[in-house]
Amino acid sequence: MSGLDLVLILRYRKAVTYGHHVLLAALEEHETTTRYEVVFAESAAATVEAITAARDTKTLVLWSFYSPDAVALAEELATIKEQASGAVHVAGGVHATAEPVRTLDAGWDIAAVGEGESTLLRLVDQAGDPKGIEGLVYRDEHGNLIRSGKPHREPLGRYRAFPLTYKRMNPIEITRGCVYACRFCQTPFMFSARFRHRSVENVRWHVDRMRELGKRDVRFITPTSLSYGADDEEPNLAAVEELLASCKEGIGADGRVFFGSFPSEIRPEHMSVEALRLVRKYCANDNLIVGAQSGSERVLDAAKRGHDVESVRRAVRLGIAEGFRINVDMIFGMPGEEPADAEASLRLAEELAALGARIHSHVFMPLPGTPWRDAPPGDVDPETIRAVSRLAQRGALYGHWQKQREHAAQLAAAAQEHPRPGRSRTLLPLRDSRSG
Template sequence: MGGCDLTLILRYRKAVTYGHHVLLAALEEHETATAYEVVFAETAAATVEAIRAAKAAKVLVLWSFYSPDAAALAEELAGIRAAAPGAVHVAGGVHATAEPVQTLDAGWDIAAVGEGESTLLSLVDSAGDPAGIQGLVYRDEHGTLQRTGKAHREPLGTYRAFPLTYKRINPIEITRGCVYACRFCQTPFMFSARFRHRSVDNVRWHVDRMRERGLRDVRFITPTALSYGSQDESPNLAAVEELLATCKEGLGPDGRVFFGSFPSEIRPEHVSREALQLVKKYCSNNNIIVGAQSGSDRVLDAAKRGHGVEEVKRAIRLGVEEGFRINVDMIFGMPGEDQEDVDASLTLARELAELGARIHAHTFMPLPGTPWRDAPPGDVDPETIRAVDRLSQQGALYGHWQRQREHAQRLAAAAEAYPRPGRSRTLLPIRPSPEQVESPANP
């Protein structure tokens, strides 16, 4: 591995492969005077080995991670630095974007803020020198914090969805950003609260490349599947049908299209008989994911979800009637939840399970970069835990909600260490007592 100006080592983890693939897709089309090489390191030990073996003048180790993984990866980073000094470690993704200074203090040299494609291309052009490159936070040789702003936001389709050179194929990202600025979600606050869609022709190009390589299954990355082609809260079913029909045609009779299932979901108010029949007509999945999040209208309103409980119930009934197995996302321990809200969520979970749905349970985590970043961590009381466990034993519920309780505690502690001036917790209003409700002052 010699004769190059720059070695790029990807700390390649299963949970974040798509993020690395997008960067590589941009890089493979980019013309640069810098001679570089790319190394995939799937373990900490492989990362150490790659750093030691690199002969380039500059070695960049590229990391991408979600906020719940930040603490564990900081420990891994410390071990890698001790065993193989000399590399520059660059962190990207939603956590580095939301908490760049915290990321630097945890051991990384550079935090990439925002979308990474154009930033990486500039770093390669500069042979790894961060000076003057937009989209970075770092400390210069004097220890002074340098902030260069967020990276350029390009139209989705400017860069490929996956790289061909490195033979790393993944689901096609068809939408980036989200107009639904839910208070607990990082997506709209990293990518902006608007939709950018990949064109049907651009998606078809990717499908054709997949078919040429013998691949027959196509899946999509999108925060809300039935929003494809829309710029507001209304589904554009004509655009969805054009997308699905083109993909099905491109794959041929043996190809399979999966839509509204992992790694994407459908908002409950978007579920209609017409939409479900489109999925049945063109797609192979017999299951869909619906984001309910809570059984309390009060909680849904505070979270700025944009739908209520009745829309959830209607969506699941329609889905079951059309023959789909429904997976329903629900979050327990939302900020300001009281026992009445918890009971409402458990009641909804049981009702949906009786209809045949499976509940994908989560514990609320105060994620950096969201309006609820400074809210208390999700706290699920013992009785609720027992009720959720009973659903799990019946096969009606699944998920890593217990592990997320631990992540939530760590995120809350990190937020306390890096307070944000003027940030309120934006909790739910306190529910009035029965005495207050019945008081003559509250007719």
């Protein structure tokens, strides 16, 4: 690869393409004197091949992954390094942000902390040299740990949502950050506990480009759909309607807009007849995802969910009455959950299933970077497992909760193997805040 200053190899995995797309979107508009090439490596073998082909050119391999995948990818990284040396492996995403030192200990050379767009641009400008670039954690030539600080947070519309150069489309990120600091969720602790919204004009620009490229479906990435345009917990339905109307117009009569369905959800207390009819008016989805998480008031309170169980019941009834199929997210085995709490969740699941909802089941995972990172993995008792399995057999429940139990155990084991210095492994017992 003569004539190049830098080769960027993306360890391109289907589960995390969006993380790479936002980086490429920032890069394609960036002017730099560095001569670089981007290579998509969709397997470990392709990564080895790309590193070998780069030969004497400075090479960065860019990884992005979630915490449940960290153990398996560390094993893959070790195999790649054995077969092809010379590249610098850079890990980004929520896991690297939450656990930068543990990420280095697992074999990566650099951990990118926080939002990566501006960090990557500076790395490219410096032809892969990390010195002086904010947002990185690495060890220098003497083994000293270098923490360069957090990168500056830009307005969400500063960079495109996906790159046009490579024609790699993905759902449009309309909101980054979340004011609901749920104790089990990584989003507010990576992107800050406030909302940053992409403007309607900026979203429309993306929709217009999608239509020009022959795409016909518009979907969104957001931690809470009906919070679009809002500054706090109160929905801004005027902003939501402006967004949906513009997107519907932009994608055309033969296109479709999906809102409040995968890959995003709606908070139960935000469900209203007015909101549901906006979705019906402009969108194609006949299903919605509602984040309930538990049927126990005590667990919801401890998790700082910000809503009660009755809000979930009301949301499901409203959604079904307006003609939607409702999928309800529930997490079993949350920290401090007692048999009575699990029973309350199962009763709620049965009640909602009888109304026509489907339960999307999860098992609690102690995700790095969250207040519950030191909690034990979700412990689901045999009777709960049997009850959940019966719901699944009836078609009233779905999800990969069995696999999540394995991931939760792996996360806990990794945390025990590499405990954070100066931090206790003790978890305070769950208690009802109303008790004082």
